Amino acid sequence: MNIEDMTPEQLREYATAKEARRENLTAHYMDRATGEAIDPKPKFTMLDCKQPYENDIEFEGETYRVDMRRIKSREFIRMFAEFQDYERKGEDAPISCALALYDFVFGGKVDNKVCEVVKAKMGYEDFEEIMRIENELFNHLEVKN
Numbered sequence: 001m002n003i004e005d006m007t008p009e010q011l012r013e014y015a016t017a018k019e020a021r022r023e024n025l026t027a028h029y030m031d032r033a034t035g036e037a038i039d040p041k042p043k044f045t046m047l048d049c050k051q052p053y054e055n056d057i058e059f060e061g062e063t064y065r066v067d068m069r070r071i072k073s074r075e076f077i078r079m080f081a082e083f084q085d086y087e088r089k090g091e092d093a094p095i096s097c098a099l100a101l102y103d104f105v106f107g108g109k110v111d112n113k114v115c116e117v118v119k120a121k122m123g124y125e126d127f128e129e130i131m132r133i134e135n136e137l138f139n140h141l142e143v144k145n
Contacts, residue, residue: 057140062117064110064137071105071141079104102134110137 006014050056053069070076079101086093106114111134118129 055141057137059133059136059140064113066106066110066137066141076104102138105138106134
């Protein structure tokens with residue numbers, strides 16, 4: 001019978017039978033019982049491996065993986081020196097300097113995770129809470145020469 005001529009019930013029955021055959025074959029070659037529950041998401045991937053240039057920072061029950069190569073870059077040193085110039089003058093740095101610095105250091109995965117944590121906690125991305133967390137992460141960075 002052609003699939004185009006099958007009724008929805010026949011298609012469902014055909015799909016169920018195909019899935020059962022696939023499961024039996026997989027179970028046979030994977031040496032497990034048929035129908036045994038398997039976790040569809042692997043427990044470990046290569047993305048979970050910590051690279052030598054990454055530093056895990058734990059804060060308030062969450063772990064943030066920071067790429068320390070950014071801290072060693074010349075661009076970071078320029079941005080941080082500008083930030084420190086304000087401190088030497090006894091002035092507060094403009095928020096744009098802090099944002100640029102934190103965006104550079106935590107941009108990408110860390111910033112996304114901080115935003116997810118804040119959104120889960122507060123229901124929206126609260127700027128002050130994000131800055132509080134990123135400020136603490138920044139203070140916990142272990143920069144070695």
